[in-house]
Amino acid sequence: MLRYISIIILLFFGCSNNSENTAKRIIPGANQINKYLPLLQNKKVGLTVNHSSIVGFTHLTDTLINLGVNVVKVFTPEHGFTGTVSDGAKVEYDSTEASFELISLYGENKKPTIDQLEGLEMMVFDIQDVGTRFYTYISTMHYVMEACAENAIPLIILDRPNPNGSYVDGPVLDTALRSFVGMHPIPIVHGLTIGELVKMINGEGWLKNGVICDLTVIAMKNWDHQMPYSLPVKPSPNLPDDLSISLYPTLCLFEGTIMSVGRGTDYAFQQIGHPEYPDTTYSFTPISREGAKWPPYEDQKCYGRSWIGEEPTYSFSLQPLIDAYRKMNRDDFFNNYFNRLAGTNSLQKQIEEGQSEEEIRASWEPELSAFKEKRKKYLLYK
Structure with a gap:
């Protein structure tokens, strides 16, 4: 399996078309092994990862196992471990790896169960996001946070750049429409990295029953919200570049x-x-x-x-x-x-009524401005 992971990475690497110099400057959280390896030593560790969870040209799973970390369970989001499963298709695994169990969080359950978490002493989340409310990796992240909080399992977030992180725009979610493609009262383009968003979820009490997750965010180095970033790996099958x-x-x-x-x-x-x-x-x-x-x-x-x-x-x-x-x-x-x-529920009606984009934007501006102000206290980067 580990050899297969490396092959997948080599197949996907090359999506990047203009970020070679930028990527040399940016140091993602996953690459700062010295900051989180001590937290994993002598622990039974779970990982929430997919094909984008790379350290250089090596998958995070391989990296940690080669460093002696006891990785016992690996959880995966929509599109599966390899990032090749079709949109919306359930992902199921019917085998146990030689060294760890592979568990889909886009199959029978989207939130890790007590049985699936049994024995874990630490969880690591490392998945590339694209900065939109309806991209389901952040919904998986929410449920992983919630499950960890409910079961007293500390969670380490390895932060990565948000390619759409330079702006904030769109209507803020009406929580009456909460679903797996929109779990938080944030706009369509939220302008947050994974590490910043988990801080907001915790800080605003958005987890079930107000539970708080024991979080450690390994922030990036040399990245800011205005810095262009071309992903080295396509994040899902239908976002090729x-x-x-x-x-x-x-x-x-x-x-x-x-x-x-x-x-x-x-x-x-x-x-x-x-x-x-x-x-x-x-x-x-x-x-x-x-x-x-x-x-x-x-x-x-x-x-x-x-x-x-x-x-x-x-x-x-x-x-x-x-x-x-x-x-x-x-x-x-x-x-x-x-x-x-x-x-x-308003946007469809506004378009059907013939409203202009300017008129529609004016209707969501107050909530969007309030979100932008709230967002400031959770930013880790300029």
């Missing part, structure tokens, strides 16, 4: 509509389309493939709009959604998933 990651906050809302976001192509989250889109200038055809089994409109030609080849622009916009709604002019444009992604 910097452009998809930068467009994700804007285009993910289309997953709550009849439109395709390009799953089943090489350019997911760089294009949108539908078989009946009225502008036929641009087209693509989704196919079933690893990481995108049975995508919407499989084997059908979709017409729409492309951002392929553009430079990443780290910002959030409603205009593509508004434009597509007006061009499609269909009563069934939105589906039941949209409000959960948006985090509010």
Whole structure:
């Protein structure tokens, strides 16, 4: 298994296209082994990791085992240990590794159970996030925090850069719409690293029954919120590069509509389309493939709009959604998933009423400003 981990890393490394010099300056939490290794020695350790949990070119699991750490259980989020399982698909493991048990937190349960945590004396969380409320790795993190707090297990967070960490934008979640794609009253783009977000979750009492997790955050060195960062490993199957990651906050809302976001192509989250889109200038055809089994409109030609080849622009916009709604002019444009992604019941209504982006933004500005002020006390970086 450990050899397989190394192969996976070599396959995924190379997603980075412009961050070689930046990556040399930034030191993620995982790379600062001297800061957390003493906390793990002589302990039974659990890891919450996936393919992005790397130290140099080596997986964190390999690194710690080679250093003599007693890793007994490894927990994985959506997309599984290798990061190749399709969106929304349950991940199940039916074997026990020679040295540790592999447990999915996207199968029968999303929160570690008492039985799954039995015997653990320390938990480590190290997964690359992309800085949006609906990206489910932070929901897994929430449940790991909660389970650790309830079972008196200290949790170490190994912090990594947020590629969308330079800004904060979007409506703040209405907690009546709380789900696995939105668990916290934060905007769509929250502008926090994993390490900063766990501090906010603890500090604001967002865990069940107000429990507090015993946290240690290993902060990065030489990174700030205005620093561009190109991920060395694609964080999930359908975010292949910097452009998809930068467009994700804007285009993910289309997953709550009849439109395709390009799953089943090489350019997911760089294009949108539908078989009946009225502008036929641009087209693509989704196919079933690893990481995108049975995508919407499989084997059908979709017409729409492309951002392929553009430079990443780290910002959030409603205009593509508004434009597509007006061009499609269909009563069934939105589906039941949209409000959960948006985090509010208002956005769909505002678009259907014909409001402009400026008018819609004005409606969420008071809550967004309040969040920005609250966020300041949890920042670890400028």
